[in-house]
Amino acid sequence: MDQKGVNTVCIHTGELEDKEFKGVISPLYMSTSYAFEDVDVKRYPRYFNTPNQEALCKKLAALEHAEAAMIFGSGMAAISTGLMTFLQAGDHIVLQQTLYGGTYNFVATQLEKYGIGYSFTSGWAVEDFEKEIKPNTKVIYIETPSNPLLTITNLREVSNLARQRGILTMIDNTFASPVNQNPIDFGIDVVLHSATKYMGGHSDICAGVIASSEENMEKVFQTAICFGGSLSDYTVWLLERSIKTMGIRVNAQNENAMKMAMYLSSNKDVENVYYPGLESHNDHNLAKSQMKGYGGMLTFELNSDIDVSLFFKSLKLIKPAMSLAGVESTVSSPVHTSHALMSPEDRIKQGINSSQVRFSLGIEEIEDLVTDIEQAIAKVKSATVPA
Missing domain, CATH: 3.90.1150.10 (Aspartate Aminotransferase, domain 1)
Known part of the structure; x- marks a missing residue:
């Protein structure tokens, strides 16, 4: 992959061309209803494929060195959709002890309803994760730097452990942002963000992101269209504008x-x-x-x-x-x-x-x-x- 500089990606990757007036920024397409005949793509906001959504997702994927990405209505929409994509009844997940409280609350109050087991580690060293793995563990979930005590988890060691056991890895990369850390480069499978934070950067946007391989993102898509956590195109447009200065x-x-x-x-x-x-x-x-x-x-x-x-x-x-x-x-x-x-x-x-x-x-x-x-x-x- 030809990886451009982070500021170049923030500004140019995924931008929409204004073919009518030749403006230098992406035009905003507000329609919630598109043609279904004689078109290459049947577009619908809840299917995450309006012009502005598609363009922004290309930028997000490039920033996280991923093959594909999706944008959601909030960070928790991304986290919950991601977890429910890769977990089903009878599965088990190992989670880092030091986590964002909203994630902790979702796990503690929702997963058992779906027959999904979970364990929190006693620390954040790779040995702490290894101790909690069970035969039915399907996901290891980490957050580094963690919220709020800024603990650091070894990305390479955790991803190697998971790969040896056939376990998927997920990370909340919000505190670092793609400017400071790219977990996929260290072998992590799925990257999550509250785009409300550094991507938005002006305290006026609520959004979430999932980035991963094409194969994983197709699975996320199938779950996401059922949960309905899509983002309005106006907010998508504002977020694309904000990301230009993220670096x-x-x-x-x-x-x-x-x-x-x-x-x-x-x-x-x-x-x-x-x-x-x-x-x-x-x-x-x-x-x-x-x-x-x-x-x-x-x-x-x-x-x-x-x-x-x-x-x-x-x-x-x-x-x-x-x-x-x-x-x-x-x-x-x-x-x-x-x-x-x-x-x-x-x-x-x-x-x-x-x-x-x-x-x-x-x-x-x-x-x-x-x-x-x-x-x-x-x-x-x-x-x-x-x-």
Whole structure:
């Protein structure tokens, strides 16, 4: 495959030609009803084959070094469709312990209804996955870097283990984005994204992606047309526009996150910082070997004497918000947002606690972000000092 540079792919691959007016961007086709006679393709939005859908999927496949891709109405639509494509009654799936809370909730509340068994690993080393494999295991599901503690799973080792056992591998690649990590290059079979995040990048699009081989994507298609998780063509068009700048946005976010991680690591009011770009991170060398950049996400824990809720309220520039990966910097509490659907016991198993702040770095000047962190901490500390 002739692999072009990531920015070239983001801008040009899969674009639609404006044959009538010769505009430089893809035209938008809003129709939900197309001709069925004397046409090569019978197009219908729920069949993921309108002109804008097809064009965007070519771009997404190229970004993930995949043969094919499909776009969905949300990240969870992609995840649930993917899981239900490759699992059926009597099957078993092994899942990484550190997962996005929505995925965890889907597995814990839905799979047993369909007679599908599941096991969560005790860690994220390849030995942890091997211990959970059963004779009927059909899928291994991973997430790296993980949400919210940025653990790193060895892509090559997990894919080799799965291949030896005839097991399909799936990964949530949202936190890395295709700019920083391409799991298919390491042998992973199916790549999933919440395109709401780095692909959209402006906090105004909700979408999901699955990318894999032509053979696997044909199976996904047969499930997807039944579940109806397609995306409106206007949103598809907006997403294609947003992806054009993904490379430069993500690189700027990588840079900001590295600088912020280093600053927070030296801040006496911060207990822990989780960021794979730091040499102190347990998985730093592994991340360095399989990532092109360390991402725009980090998590930190404030000292126990600092009220996290008051810290959020004291921020002036950085926005407390539920989602992530926009050009604006945001913070959230995993306990109250991304992992709220998990039980307190399950959160403890994953190492998630109420003092943690998940930080999505935007593209603002790092000095302004540091200033905002410092004034917020100072305000909280002054408010809690006894009179």
